[in-house]
Structures are given as C-alpha cells and as structure tokens.
Amino acid sequence: MSEAAPVTPVLTNAAPVRMNLARRLLKRPVGVGAAVFLLLIAVLAVIGGAIAPLDPTYADIRAVLAPPSAEHLLGTDGSGRDVWSRLLFATQTSVLAALLAVAVAIVIGVVSGLIAGYYQGWFNTVATWVTELNMALPGIVVLLAARAVVGPSVWTAMFIFGILLAPSFFRLVYAAVTAVRGELYVDAARVSGLSDTRIIGRHVLSVVRAPIIIQAAIIAGIALAIQSGLEFLGLGDVNTPTWGSMLTDGFKNIARTPFLLIWPSLAIALTCIALTLLANVMRDELERTVSVRRKRRRAVTTATGSVAAVTTSVSTSGGEPIEDPDELPVIENQGVIRHAEDARSKATEKVLEVRDLRVGYDQPDGSHIEVVHGVSLDIRKGEVHGLIGESGSGKTQTAFAVLGLLPRGGHVTGGSILYEGTELAAASERTYAGIRGKRIGYIPQEPMSNLDPSFTIGSQLVEPLRKHLGLSKKDATERSLDLLARVGIPQPKRTFDAYPFEVSGGMAQRVLIAGAVSTDPDLIVADEPTTALDVTVQAEVLDLLRDLQAERNMAMLLVTHNFGVVADLCDRVTVMQNGVFVEQGPVRSIFHQARHPYTQALLDAILDEGPARAPLAAKGARA
Ligand SMILES: Nc1ncnc2c1ncn2[C@@H]1O[C@H](COP(=O)(O)OP(=O)(O)OP(=O)(O)O)[C@@H](O)[C@H]1O
Numbered sequence: 307m308s309e310a311a312p313v314t315p316v317l318t319n320a321a322p323v324r325m326n327l328a329r330r331l332l333k334r335p336v337g338v339g340a341a342v343f344l345l346l347i348a349v350l351a352v353i354g355g356a357i358a359p360l361d362p363t364y365a366d367i368r369a370v371l372a373p374p375s376a377e378h379l380l381g382t383d384g385s386g387r388d389v390w391s392r393l394l395f396a397t398q399t400s401v402l403a404a405l406l407a408v409a410v411a412i413v414i415g416v417v418s419g420l421i422a423g424y425y426q427g428w429f430n431t432v433a434t435w436v437t438e439l440n441m442a443l444p445g446i447v448v449l450l451a452a453r454a455v456v457g458p459s460v461w462t463a464m465f466i467f468g469i470l471l472a473p474s475f476f477r478l479v480y481a482a483v484t485a486v487r488g489e490l491y492v493d494a495a496r497v498s499g500l501s502d503t504r505i506i507g508r509h510v511l512s513v514v515r516a517p518i519i520i521q522a523a524i525i526a527g528i529a530l531a532i533q534s535g536l537e538f539l540g541l542g543d544v545n546t547p548t549w550g551s552m553l554t555d556g557f558k559n560i561a562r563t564p565f566l567l568i569w570p571s572l573a574i575a576l577t578c579i580a581l582t583l584l585a586n587v588m589r590d591e592l593e594r595t596v597s598v599r600r601k602r603r604r605a606v607t608t609a610t611g612s613v614a615a616v617t618t619s620v621s622t623s624g625g626e627p628i629e630d631p632d633e634l635p636v637i638e639n640q641g642v643i644r645h646a647e648d649a650r651s652k653a654t655e656k657v658l659e660v661r662d663l664r665v666g667y668d669q670p671d672g673s674h675i676e677v678v679h680g681v682s683l684d685i686r687k688g689e690v691h692g693l694i695g696e697s698g699s700g701k702t703q704t705a706f707a708v709l710g711l712l713p714r715g716g717h718v719t720g721g722s723i724l725y726e727g728t729e730l731a732a733a734s735e736r737t738y739a740g741i742r743g744k745r746i747g748y749i750p751q752e753p754m755s756n757l758d759p760s761f762t763i764g765s766q767l768v769e770p771l772r773k774h775l776g777l778s779k780k781d782a783t784e785r786s787l788d789l790l791a792r793v794g795i796p797q798p799k800r801t802f803d804a805y806p807f808e809v810s811g812g813m814a815q816r817v818l819i820a821g822a823v824s825t826d827p828d829l830i831v832a833d834e835p836t837t838a839l840d841v842t843v844q845a846e847v848l849d850l851l852r853d854l855q856a857e858r859n860m861a862m863l864l865v866t867h868n869f870g871v872v873a874d875l876c877d878r879v880t881v882m883q884n885g886v887f888v889e890q891g892p893v894r895s896i897f898h899q900a901r902h903p904y905t906q907a908l909l910d911a912i913l914d915e916g917p918a919r920a921p922l923a924a925k926g927a928r929a
C-alpha cells in the first residue's frame with residue numbers, strides 16, 4: 307500500500323465534519339430562531355426582577371382588570387396587580403424552577419449513569435433497580451403527595467420532578483458509557499496510563515455531552531409544562547408569580563379580559579416549542595456528523611485494504627484459526643519442553659518473570675473457566691520473546707494478564723508476574739497506573755480501533771507524555787513530532803494534526819508504535835502487531851519494530867501466529883497450545899530441534915517446500 311499518498315483524498319473533506327455543533331446550528335434558521343428566543347427568555351429571567359416597574363404582589367384595588375395604559379403596560383389582573391411586572395417575575399421563577407428540575411435530573415442521572423456504566427458491579431445493580439422503581443412511580447401522584455407533606459412550593463415540586471426525570475439521563479449515559487467502554491481505544495487509554503476520571507472525562511463525556519444537552523432541552527420543556535399544569539390546576543403557591551399561576555388568574559377572568567390569558571400562554575407555549583425545536587435541530591446535526599464520520603472511516607479502511615486483513619478484535623476471543631485445529635496434534639499437558647539457554651542470555655538481568663500464571667473467567671452462571679493453565683516465562687533486558695500458537699490458545703490472555711488488561715470477568719487466578727521487582731499479578735489499578743503505558747508499552751493488533759476517533763493523533767501522543775514524564779505541552783509536542791518522524795511518517799506535522807480516520811492502517815500502527823516507545827519503556831508487549839495490516843506494510847512495520855527495539859534495547863513480548871516473524875525478530879520463543887506452554891527456548895535451538903509435535907507441525911507449515919504438516923504421528927492418536 308502506498309504509505310505516502312493515502313491521506314490526501316480524505317483530508318480535503320475532513321474539516322466540516324469537525325466543525326462544532328454550535329456553529330452548525332447557526333446555519334439552520336429554525337435553530338437560530340429558537341436559540342435567539344430562548345436567549346431572550348434567559349435574559350428576561352436574569353434581569354426581570356430588576357426591570358419590573360412594580361412589585362409583583364402590589365395590588366391596586368382601584369384598578370382591577372385595568373386595560374393596558376402607560377402606568378400598567380399590559381394592564382392589571384383580577385387583583386389589580388401589574389401584569390407586566392408579574393410576567394417578568396414569573397419568567398424568573400418559572401425558568402429557574404424548570405432549570406432546577408433539569409439540574410437535579412442531570413446531576414443524579416449522569417453521575418449514576420457514568421458510575422454504573424463504567425464500573426458496572428453492585429452499583430450498577432442498585433442503580434438500575436432504583437431507576438426502574440423510579441420509573442414505575444406515577445409522577446403526578448408523587449408530586450401531589452409531596453405537596454400535601456411540604457406544602458405548595460414550585461421549588462420543591464420541581465426538585466422532586468427532577469428526581470423523577472433522572473432515569474432518562476441515567477439510561478442515556480449508561481447506554482453510551484457501556485458502548486464506549488467496550489471500544490478498544492478506551493483500553494488503549496488505560497494502557498497509556500490515564501486514570502479512570504481522566505478517561506471518563508475525555509472519552510466518555512465527550513461522547514455523551516451532546517445527547518445530554520439535547521435531552522436537557524427536552525426535559526426543560528417538559529418541566530415547564532408540568533410546572534404550569536400543576537399551578538393551573540391550583541396546586542401551586544398562589545403568592546409566587548409564575549407563568550402557571552398567571553394562567554390561572556387569566557382563566558378566572560377569561561370572560562372579562564381574555565388578554566390576561568394570552569401572555570402566560572404565549573410564554574409557556576413559545577418557550578416549550580423553542581426548546582423542542584432546538585433539541586430537534588441539534589439532534590439532526592449530530593446524527594449527520596456521526597453518519598458522515600462513519601462513512602468516511604469506512605472509506606479509509608477500505609482504501610487501505612486493511613478491512614480484509616482485520617481478524618478478531620483483541621478484546622474478543624476466537625476468530626479465524628490459522629490452521630484447522632483438527633489437523634493439528636493435540637497433546638495432553640506433559641509439561642513444557644525447555645531448551646537449554648545460551649550463556650549470554652543467562653547473564654542478562656530479567657525484566658519480566660512470569661511464574662505459573664493462571665487466568666480464568668467468571669461465567670454468567672457463576673462457574674469459572676480457566677483459559678491459561680499455569681505458564682512461566684522470563685524476558686531479559688533487550689530480549690525479544692515470541693509467543694506463538696494457534697488461535698484461542700491463550701496468547702492474548704497471557705499478554706493481557708501482564709498488562710493488567712483482562713476484559714471484564716477475567717482474573718489472574720494464580721501465579722506471579724514480576725516486572726522489574728514489582729508484583730503485578732492481582733496488582734491494583736494504582737500500581738498499574740505507574741507502570742502500564744510508562745514502563746511497559748503496548749502495541750495492539752488493530753491500530754484503527756485503538757485510536758480515539760474524536761481526538762487528533764497529536765493529542766493522543768502528547769497526553770501520555772505529559773502525564774507520565776511531566777513534560778510541558780511544548781516539549782511533549784516536540785518529542786511526539788520527533789517520534790513520528792522516527793517511525794517513518796513522511797509528514798509528521800500533518801499526521802500530528804490529523805484525526806485517526808484520516809490516516810491509513812499502516813500509518814496508524816506506526817503512530818501507536820511511536821506512542822508505545824515514547825516513554826522509553828523497558829518492555830513492549832505487542833499483540834500480533836501486523837495482523838491487521840496490508841501484507842506489503844507488514845514487513846515495513848516489522849522492520850521498524852526491530853530497529854526500534856535494537857536502538858532502545860527494549861525487551862519485547864511479541865504475540866504472533868507466524869513463525870516467520872519469530873525467526874525474523876525473536877531471540878527466544880514460547881509455543882503455546884490450549885492454555886499451556888508446550889515448548890520454550892532460544893529461537894535457533896527450537897528451529898533446529900523442535901521436539902514437541904505441535905511445534906514441529908507449526909514449523910513444517912512455514913517451510914515452502916515439502917508437504918505442510920505432512921506425516922503426523924500424533925494425528926491418529928487423537929481420534
Ligand atoms: N471474555 C472471555 N470469557 C471467557 N473466555 C474467554 C474470554 N476471552 C477469551 N477467552 C478464552 O480464552 C482462550 C484464549 O483466548 P486468547 O484470546 O488468549 O487466544 P489467542 O491465542 O490470543 O488467539 P488469537 O490468535 O485468535 O488471538 C480462548 O479459548 C477463549 O475462548
């Protein structure tokens with residue numbers, strides 16, 4: 307694939323997609339109209355009290371139901387109070403009370419939705435239960451009951467109404483968070499060592515922000531309508547001027563002065579309509595953005611040809627097996643065959659020491675399955691250790707255990723992972739925070755899904771540098787640009803400013819490699835780093851990996867399907883099958899004297915001449 311060219315066609319159209327929502331709203335007349343009206347209402351709500359000519363409760367009994375005049379701009383109501391003044395005060399109260407409901411709903415709904423969606427666990431169970439209970443409550447009855455207990459107050463009513471509305475935000479946020487949480491780029495953010503709050507703030511909130519705003523506009527309209535309705539039914543506080551109470555007064559005098567009804571009705575109706583229209587326009591615009599972005603992204607992946615090569619995503623298991631498992635010999639666990647170490651490697655200090663590692667998964671039915679059954683390996687300073695085996699043999703699980711990145715339900719159930727003297731098996735997120743993404747780098751299998759589509763490539767490189775190395779923005783930027791140049795990106799500045807969907811898969815993988823080595827880690831874990839790439843790019847990326855590894859003398863755990871890659875890059879290799887290691891040793895020794903039938907079968911498969919996996923003694927034994 308052409309590495310230099312592919313960005314061009316995509317870059318040209320990218321700008322409008324990123325244009326911010328507010329600015330695009332201004333291009334829609336309906337949106338502008340609604341926004342301007344709401345702004346006017348907001349201004350009146352703020353300054354209403356100050357510009358009102360008279361006290362809203364001051365009653366001039368000589369001028370009951372007076373027509374508009376210089377003294378009473380909109381006339382007076384049934385008690386001789388100035389309608390214009392009351393309208394101004396009512397705007398303040400009604401709007402603020404509606405906002406109170408929205409604020410309460412947002413605070414409760416968004417916070418609990420974020421926590422429940424992100425951490426799951428018991429909080430999720432409780433929150434979901436409470437939400438369902440809340441939704442089952444008949445709102446009006448609750449409001450009436452509350453009025454009976456605490457008296458008629460528009461503030462209490464709206465506060466309680468806010469609680470009743472919280473589930474709509476809870477569900478919205480919960481759904482969005484659960485979806486985002488599964489995205490690989492959130493894993494990638496965890497790898498780069500961002501704390502949970504940072505991840506939520508950056509990745510999760512950025513996704514739910516717009517839907518929350520839209521929902522808030524809708525909810526504000528509903529709160530306003532309900533509030534007015536309650537007061538119109540005479541359930542409000544008659545002494546506080548609100549749109550609803552003015553409506554009641556107007557209704558009482560409808561026969562004599564129909565005008566009284568018009569002002570509050572207009573205020574309520576227009577505000578509700580404006581809120582709904584604004585929400586709709588925002589939603590339209592948002593959906594357009596998303597669909598454009600998706601389309602563009604698809605186009606890019608197809609253009610680079612990586613789609614066909616993408617196998618399984620790292621967080622899920624399974625996928626296309628490299629070999630038909632039926633044709634491979636399966637040997638019961640007889641213990642790993644270890645080849646003698648060469649003297650040079652024995653002398654170097656160990657970076658990673660894995661002993662008897664076991665990884666298991668909780669099943670939905672409460673049982674527990676083990677997928678890695680007690681494996682041990684050492685990686686020494688500057689050494690590349692290949693981990694090879696068929697699909698589903700547990701390579702990724704082993705690598706993820708080292709990274710502390712096992713998906714939900716996965717645990718290290720036994721053994722130890724010692725990294726430069728720190729025990730990582732069952733280590734807390736805190737321990738990992740100082741290590742993962744800083745002292746252990748990670749290069750994922752699928753570059754595209756490990757970059758966050760909503761941030762520029764540059765910002766995703768700069769952020770970990772600032773966090774882990776405490777660099778200033780300027781230094782981190784400089785370093786990122788150097789790294790981008792080092793990993794062979796032709797126009798570093800341009801890629802730095804680009805969004806992930808604007809670059810090819812090969813470029814994206816180079817970016818991730820740059821990110822992984824940026825903090826000068828002692829160990830890099832790479833899970834099939836070239837599987838998702840175009841064949842022509844694979845070799846280049848492997849070359850790059852080899853060069854960087856040698857240049858920085860990093861140790862590397864390289865998960866792969868391919869013995870060719872092992873031969874090319876690795877010093878030592880471990881062959882894995884069905885959750886156990888079957889053979890381990892220096893690459894040269896394994897190549898020359900593979901002893902385990904499975905290793906032999908894998909080796910045979912890469913030889914060009916001769917029948918692949920020809921006569922297998924163990925084959926018959928399996929049936
Ligand atoms: N979330 C999970 N829950 C239960 N079992 C899982 C889960 N993820 C993986 N496994 C199991 O763990 C085993 C090892 O999977 P792993 O992803 O480590 O294989 P792999 O060797 O990396 O394969 P591939 O080459 O396809 O990436 C598989 O049998 C799989 O079924």
Ligand code: NI
Nearest residue numbers: 701702703833
């Ligand atoms: Ni894997």
